[in-house]
Amino acid sequence: MIDLYFAPTANGLRAAIALEEAGLPYRLRHLNLYEGEQNTPEFRKINPSGLMPAIVDPDGPGGKPFALSQSGAIVLYCAEKSGKFLPKDAAARALAMQWFVQAASDISGASMAVFRLEATAPEKSKANIDYFAKRLLDAFLACDQALENREYLAGEISVADLMLYPSFALRRSIIEGAGGYDNLRRWGDAMALRPGIKRGMSHQN
Numbered sequence: 001m002i003d004l005y006f007a008p009t010a011n012g013l014r015a016a017i018a019l020e021e022a023g024l025p026y027r028l029r030h031l032n033l034y035e036g037e038q039n040t041p042e043f044r045k046i047n048p049s050g051l052m053p054a055i056v057d058p059d060g061p062g063g064k065p066f067a068l069s070q071s072g073a074i075v076l077y078c079a080e081k082s083g084k085f086l087p088k089d090a091a092a093r094a095l096a097m098q099w100f101v102q103a104a105s106d107i108s109g110a111s112m113a114v115f116r117l118e119a120t121a122p123e124k125s126k127a128n129i130d131y132f133a134k135r136l137l138d139a140f141l142a143c144d145q146a147l148e149n150r151e152y153l154a155g156e157i158s159v160a161d162l163m164l165y166p167s168f169a170l171r172r173s174i175i176e177g178a179g180g181y182d183n184l185r186r187w188g189d190a191m192a193l194r195p196g197i198k199r200g201m202s203h204q205n
């Protein structure tokens with residue numbers, strides 16, 4: 001059984017929904033980030049960077065125990081291990097990678113900047129928060145446009161949708177405050193109905 005070292009952030013939830021959707025059995029190992037549980041010597045052996053999510057798969061490549069961190073790497077690992085969420089068609093697969101990287105970089109980066117400026121930065125600045133919130137909305141707008149004529153980002157459901165969904169769900173209030181984003185909200189509502197997404201996202205409560 002895979003161990004998932006987890007806290008209920010978008011990055012943690014990406015790993016949880018990927019394990020659920022891939023149908024890979026796992027157990028949650030909660031880390032209380034406020035109490036520094038990511039910095040214990042035990043966890044640093046799994047991820048020396050002291051960041052969650054991380055997994056330990058006792059049946060990793062070559063049948064050996066395998067530790068992996070970075071939410072995107074975990075999503076891809078689950079996809080490869082299960083044979084799901086990586087389109088076979090070359091164009092769809094390339095598009096899946098494009099939107100996967102957009103979620104991992106543009107969306108995750110701007111969302112993290114909003115969080116840090118609101119919660120942990122030494123000086124609070126509404127102008128700076130608004131700046132990164134606008135960058136986040138611009139990145140969501142690109143997804144909204146891509147979803148105008150498609151059910152999922154790469155046509156069929158893929159790692160890109162798993163990567164985007166927790167950021168969308170946790171930033172829904174910013175999107176709804178801005179108005180519009182009808183295609184993205186339709187996509188989010190459809191994703192939310194999937195049993196694996198429901199089970200993975202339930203770990204945030």
Ligand SMILES: N[C@@H](CCC(=O)N[C@@H](CS)C(=O)NCC(=O)O)C(=O)O
Nearest residue numbers: 009011033038051052053070071072
């Ligand atoms: N790029 C990494 C980011 C991981 C990350 O920043 N994790 C945060 C929570 S979202 C964390 O563990 N923070 C603990 C700390 O900063 O001490 C990923 O996608 O997994």
